[in-house]
Amino acid sequence: MSYKPSSLFNLIQSINKGLFLPHIQRPFVWEEEQMLKLFDSLMRNYPIQTLLFWKTKDEIKARKFMEEVEWDPNLSDYYEPNVSKAGCEKTFVLDGQQRLQTLYATFAGAIKGANEERLEAYFDTSNGDVMSEDGLLYALKFSKVALPRPWYRVADLVGKDGQRNSEELADDMNEHLDEAEDAQPAEARPNSADQKARQKRVRRNFAQLVSLLREDKHFWIQELDGVANNYTYGTVLDIFVRVNSGGTKLDASDLMFAAMKEGWDEIEEAIEETTALLNSTKIGFDKTFPLKCLLVVHGRGAEASAEKFTGADGAKLLADMKEGWDKAEAAFQELHDFLKTDLKVYSEKVVRSHNSFIPLFDYLYFNPKPNERSRALMRGYYYKAQLFGWYSHGTDKVINGLHSVVGQHCTGSFPMQSVKDYFSGRGYSTNLYKQDLEQTRLRFLLLNLVYVDQMGGSPFDVKCKGNEPHIDHIYPRHALSTKLGLGGAEVNTLGNFRFVGATDNIRKRAELPDSYFGRLKSYGCPIEKHLLLDEFATDTKKLVFDESTYRSFRDRRLQRIWEICDRTVNPELATAKAGGEG
Structure with missing residues (x-):
């Protein structure tokens, strides 16, 4: 096992080229707050623990990192079949996915906003002297529009400013801020001491930012070399389980x-x-x-x-x-x-x-x-x-x-x-509104709400390890796209989504709904809890694969989902409408 330092730039450059996630990794689960805390820790020069990698040529299903972080991604969209093949050398991240995905999104990518817009990372280069209410010294924001100085677009450090050093970047920022302050009325200008303190913070912040990206001292990697040594899949799986089970940690x-x-x-x-x-x-x-x-x-x-x-x-x-x-x-x-x-x-x-x-x-x-x-x-x-x-x-x-x-x-x-x-x-x-049902990041929570309401819990045996519910299309996505010519907005809607057990999802074929749900019904599966519309659950042959039937089914099912969600999430509004207490 080797133990070596790496620059963040080299890590970012290797992501989705030689560095991937194995299929055993869970989805990205950090909230934005945790992403901001990681950036703050790095700016304070705090250690962030070692990353654990595994190099192999084995046939292991490889998943890409997200260039734009989705909060409820369809993981199948990110698998790389050619990289997964036996004989293809690749390196997997066994421990460090959350940190690396955060850094990739911050320095070279983005996150998706509530309305699917692209939000890029901007850093306030003048801060570092006052603690926020969240306990952060260094402010990072994800924004869909460019923020004015002293905010700096972090991705520029990899892009257009990739050849500039920290002194040049700091001097450029300070010169701009000095001019802006000098243009203010005399009573609003900072005094000389405050201006010098701000200039010092800007220089320090750019020095740390550049150091984080380009120097081989902030990130350390332990690598299991399964190409040169005998690290079998079974051994690596055991290591993965242990490093992700937490061990004995002082909290x-x-x-x-x-x-x-x-x-x-x-x-x-x-x-x-x-x-x-x-x-x-x-x-x-x-x-x-x-x-x-x-x-x-x-x-x-x-x-x-x-x-x-x-x-x-x-x-x-x-x-x-x-x-x-x-x-x-x-x-x-x-x-x-x-x-x-x-x-x-x-x-x-x-x-x-x-x-x-x-x-x-x-x-x-x-x-x-x-x-x-x-x-x-x-x-x-x-x-x-x-x-x-x-x-x-x-x-x-x-x-x-x-x-x-x-x-x-x-x-x-x-x-x-x-x-x-x-x-x-x-x-x-x-308040929850009907248009909120189409927010991608809310999909899983809303479907969970519906299943809890209809089934009193998960429809699948989650005691079976790895059988957590997956989100799946009722009318197959590929068929809707290729045979009916429908776009993503028409296909990827909550009216066409349901839960399926992870183990079933792996085996599931792109079967048309009348056949698929007809089979489930013959096995005694309560398909009415999935379809939500008695008409189709009673006679699955009505799930005809044509445009008008699909749209009618999808829209009526979405309305039924809305009724369940509205009743559960907005109970006070129902009472208010009825004239009772709010």
């Missing part, structure tokens, strides 16, 4: 327990039991989650740190937590029951933010045994939070802000309107 909760043991020596056991209870819902909570819940309900804020459990204030907090444990334990049990019986969560993949559950615990702590109306509103809150990215930025600040809304006894039902007012004030969407 924030371990540090907090060390500070807490003196005040309440049984707390770690209580938290571990609570975490195990919550994880029986198939969600991978860590021990920090219940600790953050307890901090919030006891008025200490969601920020998890060992310092909160030290000194006189820490002793009082522990005493309060110990005294109120029975109440907290009952709220954790109610949260577990809500996840299992109301949300019917069956997989980690359907949850975008664990932190979105903390306000639900906060509410249950002060409002135990909610009525059915409150539970419907809590379901609506959960889906809104996941769909609209309510917890994508400034998570702890959001949780603390909501504590004043849900962290008290609430007369009536769950305070949905106050929650919506809070998020709309932060610029987030708060």
